[in-house]
Amino acid sequence: MRESSANRRQRILALVEARGEVRVTALAAELGVSVITARRDVEELSRVGKIRRGHGVARSLVPMRPPPTPERWSGGVVALVVPERHTYLNEVVHGARVALEEASVRVALHPTPHTAGVERPVVRNVLARESARGLLIAPRWRTADEQEDDQWLADVDVPVVLMERAPRVGSSLHARDSVCTDHWYGVHLAVEHLMSLGHRRLVLAARDDSPTARAVRTAFAEICQARPWVQEWAVVLSAPDAGADPTTTFQEQELVEVMRERGATGVIMHSDTDALILVQQLAEAGLTVARDYSVVAYDDVVASLGSPPLTAVAPAKTEVGRLAAELLLERLDRGPASGPARQVSVLPELKVRGSTRNLNV
Known part of the structure; x- marks a missing residue:
């Protein structure tokens, strides 16, 4: 799913304000867009008075805080x-x-x-x-x-x-x-990407032993409940030892069982280390990634090392x-x-x- 120009310009503004001055070519490389696109975004931000343009650079309007001296x-x-x-x-x-x-x-x-x-x-x-x-x-x-x-x-x-x-x-x-x-936004990216590809039955395989895991699970439930075009959704544990919170009310079935029971074709997996293991387990059960189902990993620590490399939410x-x-x-x-x-x-x-x-x- 392509990033909106508004989100991209907000990221440019944050980078420029954080660093004081950034070359347009560097912005293009960091955002993964063409130099022409980055230049147009800089021009628009300059036009609305949020940054200053220079020769090939974007400059912040916010004065930079001088670094502390070593003596301090x-x-x-x-x-x-x-x-x-x-x-x-x-x-x-x-x-x-x-x-x-x-x-x-x-x-x-x-x-x-x-x-x-x-x-x-x-x-x-x-x-x-x-x-x-x-x-x-x-x-x-x-x-x-x-x-x-x-x-x-x-x-x-x-x-x-x-x-x-x-x-x-x-x-x-x-x-x-x-x-x-903002993990809610990360889950939103994953759900919207899968839905844009036609997936209407979704499963989240997530851990339950960290603040990130709990935020991801909560966001997934909220997002799916708010979208009537999600026909089915479920949450399972992504690892046998991932249920550290005894108050959890989420299901604890095997992922392959839930996918077949719900007819799920889109899966979000947290973390992506667990995702690589789950993809292998699904393959052993006769389900092949990108043929029988689509998967988005969450974390992007090792997702790119999968076979195939896994689409991932990257904090x-x-x-x-x-x-x-x-x-x-x-x-x-x-x-x-x-x-x-x-x-x-x-x-x-x-x-x-x-x-x-x-x-x-």
Whole structure:
């Protein structure tokens, strides 16, 4: 599904405002469009007064924040706290680390074990022993109950930015800064792509042991319920160990059983690591991707390595990390009470590959 010009221009505006100045050729490469298309978008944004045009460049109207001097940060660090062995967050960490190091800020990475309640002592020790002046954190929140226990994090007395985690509405963390992928929009991209190809019976195979998984499942249910032209839809677990939340009410049948029972021809799979396994399991059951069904993976960590390469929703994970780091730097520069908390949503993209088939032809 082609991206609308409005969405593309919004992305251009975000890139230009984040970097101050970007060459049109660089914009074209990042957005995957022709230089002519990027130039026309820049011209339109300039015409409506949102950016300034230069010779082959687009310039922001928003003054850039000067980076902190190395002397300011002497003796202090910014702590990065993320769950260990969490492949999805690797690119988020990379984006944050690069942004902090470019600002001459020392970074201390602290992976946390997959044990409930372990993050609190880790953060306490980081603040006490390393004089950390700011905290970037992706809480594990493996179950919904863990997410309820967030008061301790809200009470941390240094600037905190949540990475790839959206605080619950009305929770103690609702007034903290956060930068997160808009997973509702990601699921919307996947559903709309499948429907544009004529698929009306859809299944989501998703995990249930992370905030991303729960957001994806909730979005899928909302989107399908709101579209009367979706004739059938169902949700199953994408992996045997993916049901960490005992309160889940979603089905736990085998994917192949549900697909045959519902006559499903379109499948969304989270995560894409699980997607590669599920595609193989379906092949063993006699169902071939792109012939018998179309699949869209969610995460795009390894989806391109599938056979065939899997169409995938690709969260802008590096951008999430970079924006989170820049938001934290702004708090550290101007003081934690320098303005209202910001909740930044970053739109993912759809990478169309060889795992979807058009039923309309």
